[in-house]
Amino acid sequence: MAPRRETTIACVADLEQHVGYMLRRAQISVFADFIGSQSGPVTRPGQFSLLIVVGRSPGLSQARVCAALGIKRANLVAAIDDLESQGLVRREASAADRRANRLHLTAAGQRALQKALAIQAAHEARITRLLGAAGRKTLLKQLAQLSKLSAS
Amino acid sequence: MAPRRETTIACVADLEQHVGYMLRRAQISVFADFIGSQSGPVTRPGQFSLLIVVGRSPGLSQARVCAALGIKRANLVAAIDDLESQGLVRREASAADRRANRLHLTAAGQRALQKALAIQAAHEARITRLLGAAGRKTLLKQLAQLSKLSAS
DNA sequence: TATTGTTATACTCTATAACTATA
DNA sequence: TATAGTTATAGAGTATAACAATA
Secondary structure (H helix, E strand, O other): OOOHHHHHHOOOHHHHHOOHHHHHHHHHHHHHHHHOOOOOOOHHHHHHHHHHHHHOOOOOEHEEEEEEEEHOOHHHHHHHHHHHOOOOOOEOOOOOOOEEEEEEEEEHHHHHHHHHHHHHHHHHHHHHHHHHHHHHHHHHHHHHHHHHOOOO | OOOHHHHHHHOOHHHHHOOHHHHHHHHHHHHHHOOOOOOOOOOOOOHHHHHHHHOOOOOOOOHHHHHHHHOOHHHHHHHHHHHHHHOOOOEEEOOOOOOOOOEEEHHHHHHHHHHHHHHHHHHHHHHEEEEEEHHHHHHHHHHHHHHOOOOO
């Protein structure tokens, strides 16, 4: 075992004490597992979170969705264009504010979201198997704490 | 208090139960704090981790550094070009394998690394203030566990 | 004046394919 | 044949500036 790769491990030992570095590595790994397991029309984490927000809070304006997800208005346009061209999301002109679009899921969007959520449940179960249910819960709390570090 | 922003909080409640989403948000926040606090020639996390590996394990080939950091050979070239043009890193032709470059820090690179590490210590201290010393330690262990989720 | 959606643009990070020179 | 470094390139993700329509 361990043919001759000691150096690789040794030089990363320092970095493994850095929360930022380990967060990045863990996030890449978790995203890769998520992407690898999803199969429907929605494969990327960004699309998925967008579907969730629109699905659970129908009628939000694009600006509100941006505020919720912490992304820029300019970058949401192409993301919605994509989901709309797949027939999953619908832009509806707002009667109250004629500048704004109210976002809704189509029936196909509802189905895609339900399917993605079911697959994601298995993904989350794999995480729970690694960390334990209690460990996962404390992790979520700590990550919420870290999000307050920077205004962003 | 809380003028009329309930919707923003309500629609993200679901996502806050997703480890992948919270990992991403926390990583963005922690990186922003790191970047905002660094002041020397090295400001980005990628540069910083590169300096650490080369500093602690001088003489590694580029391929070994890539394996250690989990990045692609092609993407390391420009990163080293950048650090080399700043006079922080030096490529040395390997005598044993004439295809390979052995990487070293220059004197300026050593100084830049020491300065960045000192600033990073304060950054890590802010994290410890948020999580507690024990909480931070268990977080690091959990993140290491999560890195095993996907081969990557 | 300020805000919404939009376009254009640019910069970073990441990923693949192909080339060269060595092994 | 396989590997090390390199180049070119393409795709995401993210950032800013500016514009038209509307508030």
